[in-house]
Amino acid sequence: MTDAVKNSAYDVVVIGAGPVGENVADRTRAAGLSTAVVESELVGGECSYWACMPSKALLRPVVARADARKVPGLGGAVQGPLDADAVLAYRDEEASHWKDEGQVSWLDGVGADVYRGKGRLTGVREVSVTGPDGRETRLTARHAVAVCTGSRAVVPDLPGVADVRPWTSREATSAKEVPGRLVVVGGGVVGVEMATAWQGLGAQVTMLIRGGRLLPKMEPFAGELVADALTEAGARIRTGVSAVSVHRPAQDGPVTVELDDGTSVEADEILFATGRAPRTDDLGLDTVGLEPGSWLDVDDSCRVAGSDWLYGVGDVNHRALLTHQGKYQARVAGAAIAARAQGDPLSRTEPWGAYAATADHAAVPQVVFTDPEAASVGLTLAEAEEAGHRVRAVDYDLASVAGSGLFAQGYRGRARMVVDLDREILRGVTFVGPGIGELLHSATVAVAGEVPLDRLWHAVPAYPTISEVWLRLLETYRG
Known part of the structure; x- marks a missing residue:
């Protein structure tokens, strides 16, 4: 942990130490750039303490019990209520009891300097940090400032x-x-x-x-x-x-x-x-000509439009409000910051290249951890049509796959792939059903890799698994 100093200069200053800020720091440090990370709350951010980890810890026992109730020979053993105290204790453990020592140690391990306090832009490549004791530290960035402050929940302005x-x-x-x-x-x-x-x-x-x-x-x-x-x-x-x-x-x-x-x-x-709003309202955006409280408009390297030094990574750019997608952007942005620091103007930022977060547009995966689970990647049918693609939706009843019947009696689910008829690739895939979350990465690889359908025929699904739905979808498409 860095002792507060009056003025310090770094190659890169990261505002926000959630998963996104941590990953930016990891990539810039790996490139040999000195990096400061500023955090006003807990290092590890929303995902670690108030979103991904605690929510999934609450959901896992609920969904596991629902699945178990549909397994012959097991259903009768899980008919009672959940032990709520045990579930909440498990949630607390997964949220590290709202303590961030482990996350701080990780940042220390990659060689980033952590500054506790409220970070605000005060000018070009300048960040002021007001610490818990009210003392101010001024940080200067030689190459880049990355805003990774995330988003906050919106409460409607209702009477009462x-x-x-x-x-x-x-x-x-x-x-x-x-x-x-x-x-x-x-x-x-x-x-x-x-x-x-x-x-x-x-x-x-x-x-x-x-x-x-x-x-x-x-x-x-x-x-x-x-x-x-x-x-x-x-x-x-x-x-x-x-x-x-x-x-x-x-x-x-x-x-x-x-x-x-x-x-x-x-x-x-x-x-x-x-809904969500960007945590940029008290960030000093006005000192660099931007609107306080606004989403940050960025290019595919996550650099803010009109700037050669300011980056907006993760939720603040409103491209895809998901932790894994923000971490992906962080990897891209970190690589771009490092390359530019070494004199590469990145004149070539072609789609799917090292400096372009192309998946934000074409292959965003998401799992909703409900009962049943819902998972999707890429475009829905309506989105693909709106984008001007000539597409066809191919649907299949997941209950008709041998693996789903073994997974649970009375299985209900559905799969859809959105086929680009001109290119014979997939624009999107959606699965809904118990236990399908782990199916999603196969769909993500197919969509992001633009795998031709003729080649997908040669990706043989193991029998009897739910993933056999891939074969059934392809058969349905071929007729």
């Missing part, structure tokens, strides 16, 4: 919302006890995952969805299958309604949510899973 102490994704993943009743506002990934987790842990969940379906950014059948399973588990899903006001009359009393159809819902806690 300030007084009800609403949950966002942070409270939903770190809560110390199971609420009796939980209202979830929003049907995206955070909404469905937290509804799945807390319903499985014993809460009575009601979801309020302004639109017509869950998981609106995925193929329509994904949200339909997840909604069916949530409803069967006991959750209530109300679509086409919006909250107009909320109130909690007593300090420890219930929350009442008034809806635009004239009805109301009462719960012990309310979670708003209604």
